Amino acid sequence: MKLCSQPLFAPVLIVCALGGLVQSFSTFQWPNPLLSYADQQLYEGPLEVLAEGCPPRDNSTIPAQWLRIAYHDMSTHNVDDGTGGLDASIQYELDRSQNVGEGMLDSLNDFNGFGIVSPFFGMADVIALGAVLAVAGCGGPFVPFSAGRVDATEAGPPTVPEPQQDLASHTESFRRQGFTPTEMIALVACGHTLGGVRQVDFPLVVTDNSTILQTFDTTPAFDTAVVSEYLQNTTQNPLVVGPNVTTRSDFRIFSSDGNVTMQSLLSPANFNQTCSSLFERMLNTVPSNVNLTDPITEPFDYLVMNNNPSRTVTLLWADRQESFCPSSGCSQQSNGTQNVFFTIIGQMQGVTALRYQFNATINATSSISKFWFEVNENDGSEPIVVDNGGAGFVVEQDSVFVDVARSELVLVESGGEFDEFIKLVVAVRGDGASTSASVTSFSPSLSGNPPFTPTINTTDLQLDASNPPEGGYTFFTMNTTFLVTFLDVTGTSSSGTVTQKNFDMTANNFPFVLIS
């Protein structure tokens, strides 16, 4: 089920949504902003457009670049003291020769460009998501995705393995990163099924300067060609057969156990399974004080069921006073549906979904304490109650919220010039004399170069002259830009200070207003 994004409550309007798909019920507990956001980015996020179909770039592919940056970022991990790992420290490490290649900067620009970095889903989570989408985008296996990484604010140690190092150094590097010698062989093979070595980056590895990039195998896809070509002795992998023996690191690694592991990876099923689980571990290698979410392996933030055009879905809610709504709840039937367009991840899992929309009016005086849904297949079976595991979807407070219906997208036209901004309106329960409001806004970096650090601004709001007090609420306003993606809204009244956290500006269709 895909619930309404955070503004669960407004005195006059609540628009929620519910997705319907195949087979079983989810145990997801709402609210969980990080899990909901991670689920949304994995199954409906915009990043996949650069990975689907394994698109070429810089004589390699975009997914190859995304997979390499994930490995290099993770390479700072030290299993002995629990430091380093996938933490976006790569943003501070780009001047090192081990991180040569324009794919690094290009990838970080891709990741920043979609503006999906949020207060709780930082660049490190985006790098990990990029690797998951990269593998799937080139026809590889699904890699279960966890979120919750913490972004570093400085460089880590220079511990990315390099081709001229010997086998003992590489074995020690991988041990330090948390991988056995056998896992090292497989991880390198799984990584080097994509992309290749650029002559300008490694002129001592690819010595023929008419070659721009020498691929590791003959297919751009995520497949076993890197293994079979190596074992058949037909490989052109420059780290196996390059003219300089010193830099044949893939040969030393692949043959380090008498080719036993490489033989086992000839099986496409084993290659898929091994690469998926090693990549999952690679992406989940984080400093020991960081906790990740459970892996997301299905679109859990949706209610799962078969498609049925005769289904009716009803939104029900209880009022705060427990006197206004009937004991069965106030109710509003869904007034429409929307198709959900899943990413490559949803497509490879074969899931489809419908989103049910609602527009219900809530009495501002009696308010709302929780809501839930009833799904009726209208086929004689008992209606199904969807109530967040029994507790309902609890609306924790109704004292402070972004008023979606009173906020506006404003386009000002003056002499052919256009200026656009968002008029944000915040409702605070209480009267004007004793209330106030402030907003802390989060905007992804606009800089063209890493490190990409977001802008966080705190602003006191003005009383909104165009929205006089109503229903026990006082309205405050500020003008903000489209760059802001998340807000924390704090309101103070005679009964205390309350904050509504993580309001998603991008998920909201504020009414549009043209002024000319």
Ligand code: HEM
């Ligand atoms: C001893 C370990 C490793 C060494 C010495 C090594 C070395 C290299 C080198 C020299 C390149 C060429 C980069 C360029 O031309 O800019 C490369 C590319 C690449 N590596 Fe590794 N690598 C190692 C392990 C891994 C691992 C474990 C992965 C797993 C994700 C990986 C993934 C990649 C990918 C996807 C590329 C292609 C990048 C592109 O085409 O843009 N490598 N590696």
Ligand SMILES: *[C@@H]1O[C@H](CO)[C@@H](O)[C@H](O)[C@H]1NC(C)=O
């Ligand atoms: C390879 O790179 C060269 C020079 O950068 C470019 O002209 C060419 O189009 C690229 N080829 C592919 C297949 O990307």
Ligand SMILES: *[C@@H]1O[C@H](CO)[C@@H](O)[C@H](O)[C@H]1NC(C)=O
């Ligand atoms: C490539 O190498 C040849 C022979 O070493 C040299 O003459 C030529 O200038 C080089 N070309 C480029 C573009 O570096």
Ligand SMILES: *[C@@H]1O[C@H](CO)[C@@H](O)[C@H](O)[C@H]1NC(C)=O
């Ligand atoms: C593999 O090919 C190389 C040259 O490409 C040759 O020197 C070597 O003997 C071959 N090895 C086997 C096992 O066929």
Ligand SMILES: *[C@@H]1O[C@H](CO)[C@@H](O)[C@H](O)[C@H]1NC(C)=O
């Ligand atoms: C081979 O590579 C090593 C390490 O990069 C380098 O020191 C050496 O000069 C190279 N040898 C030749 C012949 O290019």
Ligand SMILES: *[C@@H]1O[C@H](CO)[C@@H](O)[C@H](O)[C@H]1NC(C)=O
């Ligand atoms: C492993 O396979 C490679 C490629 O076919 C071959 O050159 C090498 O001799 C093999 N090593 C062992 C120990 O069998």
Ligand SMILES: *[C@@H]1O[C@H](CO)[C@@H](O)[C@H](O)[C@H]1NC(C)=O
């Ligand atoms: C490997 O995974 C890909 C992507 O899910 C799938 O298309 C392919 O059939 C799998 N291959 C095997 C042998 O499991």
Ligand SMILES: *[C@@H]1O[C@H](CO)[C@@H](O)[C@H](O)[C@H]1NC(C)=O
């Ligand atoms: C991570 O989880 C452990 C165990 O639940 C907890 O003690 C610790 O405080 C958590 N750390 C963070 C940073 O949330």
Ligand SMILES: *[C@@H]1O[C@H](CO)[C@@H](O)[C@H](O)[C@H]1NC(C)=O
């Ligand atoms: C249902 O209501 C929502 C919100 O008011 C609106 O956006 C949508 O167009 C309506 N759908 C139908 C089918 O009337």
Ligand SMILES: *[C@@H]1O[C@H](CO)[C@@H](O)[C@H](O)[C@H]1NC(C)=O
């Ligand atoms: C929601 O319904 C109310 C009346 O029931 C209507 O005035 C309002 O325009 C609707 N909102 C949207 C976004 O459709």
Ligand SMILES: *[C@@H]1O[C@H](CO)[C@@H](O)[C@H](O)[C@H]1NC(C)=O
């Ligand atoms: C809203 O709720 C209050 C308190 O329960 C009630 O007195 C009032 O009649 C309700 N208003 C409407 C329009 O239903």
Ligand SMILES: *[C@@H]1O[C@H](CO)[C@@H](O)[C@H](O)[C@H]1NC(C)=O
């Ligand atoms: C943050 O505040 C500064 C100073 O008031 C302002 O110049 C800037 O435009 C604000 N940035 C955003 C993204 O709101």
Ligand SMILES: *[C@@H]1O[C@H](CO)[C@@H](O)[C@H](O)[C@H]1NC(C)=O
């Ligand atoms: C927002 O912009 C409008 C139009 O420029 C202006 O009239 C209004 O005073 C601004 N509001 C605030 C709170 O600055």
